[in-house]
Amino acid sequence: MELIAEILISIILVVAGIFGLVGSYGLVKLPDAMTRLHAPTKAATLGVGGVLIASLIWFLVLSEHHASWHELLITILIFLTAPITGLMIAKSNLHLTWLPEDLPQPPNGGQWATFDEGKIPPALQEEHDPESLRGD
Amino acid sequence: MISSALIFASLCFGVGQLLCLYRVVFAPGVADRVLALDTMTINMIALITLFGIFYDTAVYFEATLLFALVGFVSTVAYAKFILRGDIIE
Numbered sequence: 001m002e003l004i005a006e007i008l009i010s011i012i013l014v015v016a017g018i019f020g021l022v023g024s025y026g027l028v029k030l031p032d033a034m035t036r037l038h039a040p041t042k043a044a045t046l047g048v049g050g051v052l053i054a055s056l057i058w059f060l061v062l063s064e065h066h067a068s069w070h071e072l073l074i075t076i077l078i079f080l081t082a083p084i085t086g087l088m089i090a091k092s093n094l095h096l097t098w099l100p101e102d103l104p105q106p107p108n109g110g111q112w113a114t115f116d117e118g119k120i121p122p123a124l125q126e127e128h129d130p131e132s133l134r135g136d
Numbered sequence: 137m138i139s140s141a142l143i144f145a146s147l148c149f150g151v152g153q154l155l156c157l158y159r160v161v162f163a164p165g166v167a168d169r170v171l172a173l174d175t176m177t178i179n180m181i182a183l184i185t186l187f188g189i190f191y192d193t194a195v196y197f198e199a200t201l202l203f204a205l206v207g208f209v210s211t212v213a214y215a216k217f218i219l220r221g222d223i224i225e
Contacts, residue, residue, distance in 0.1 A: 010141035013186075017148030020182055024152030027159050027175055033168055040175035044152070051145065051182045058138075058189050070197035071185070074204055078178065081208040085174050088215035092167045095219055 005061040009054045016050025019043050033093045041086035049075050139190075146186050153179045170214045177207030 023046075026039025056071040094103070100115045156179065159172040181200050188196040213223050 006137055010137050013138075013141040013145040016182070017145035020145075020179060021148040021152050024155045024175060024179060027172060028155050033165055036168060037171060040171060040178065044175055044178050047149070048178050048182045048185075051149075051185050055185050055189050059194065063192055064194070068194055068197070070194070070201065074181065074185075074197070074200055077201070077204050077208075078181070081204070082178075085208060085211045085215070088212055088219075089167050089171050089174070092170070092215045092218040093165075096165060096167060 002062060005057055009057050009062075012050050012054040012057070016047045016054065018047075019050060020047030023047060033097065034090065037086060037090055037093070041082050045078060045082040048078055052078075142186055142190050146183065146190075149179050149182045149186070153183070166218060167215075170211060170218070173214075174207060174211040177203060177211075181207075 020043070023039050023042070023044030026043060027036055030036045030039060052071040052075045056067065059071075060067045095115070100112065103112060106112055153176060156172045156176045160169055160176070163169040163172060181203050184196050184200050184203065188194065188200075216223050
């Protein structure tokens with residue numbers, strides 16, 4: 001049992017290390033900003049997930065003989081937050097490198113939020129009415 | 137066997153960390169810098185976890201969890217700042 005766990009942990013660690021290295025190398029190697037986004041958000045996240053699962057098996061089988069759920073918590077956290085950071089950075093790439101006329105228009109005749117000059121939504125307009133703020 | 141695999145994985149993530157550092161210094165745009173910083177936090181989480189396996193202690197998990205949370209929040213704050221010029225509107 002322990003030998004199987006050792007082999008499993010070693011394989012997972014080597015694969016995770018290669019994934020992490022590929023993810024970071026892709027950040028340097030790939031040609032433009034949007035393709036560079038792919039490498040860390042996918043490969044490096046998978047590499048970290050592999051390391052954390054190897055750590056889970058290590059503490060479960062070889063070290064403490066009971067599962068510590070910290071790793072699972074961190075893995076879930078990273079897997080949940082990686083797409084959100086990817087989306088935010090993709091949006092900032094879009095904002096920095098594209099002109100508003102070249103983008104497809106959003107529905108309802110509005111403008112994309114990142115190019116909109118701080119427009120106040122109608123529900124809040126009374127609160128932010130400059131006339132009422134000025135007072136007497 | 138595990139120790140050599142640990143050393144191999146640590147080397148991989150360490151080299152990855154250096155590549156990210158290169159990208160932070162010589163980046164073509166500001167979004168690439170933010171992306172490289174995010175990848176640096178992710179690689180650092182892996183390195184701390186490997187360190188914890190190497191010395192057989194569970195002390196470092198709290199540090200790892202904090203690193204993951206702070207890395208996510210800082211990346212989103214940077215991206216929000218690029219997008220809107222303000223973090224909390």
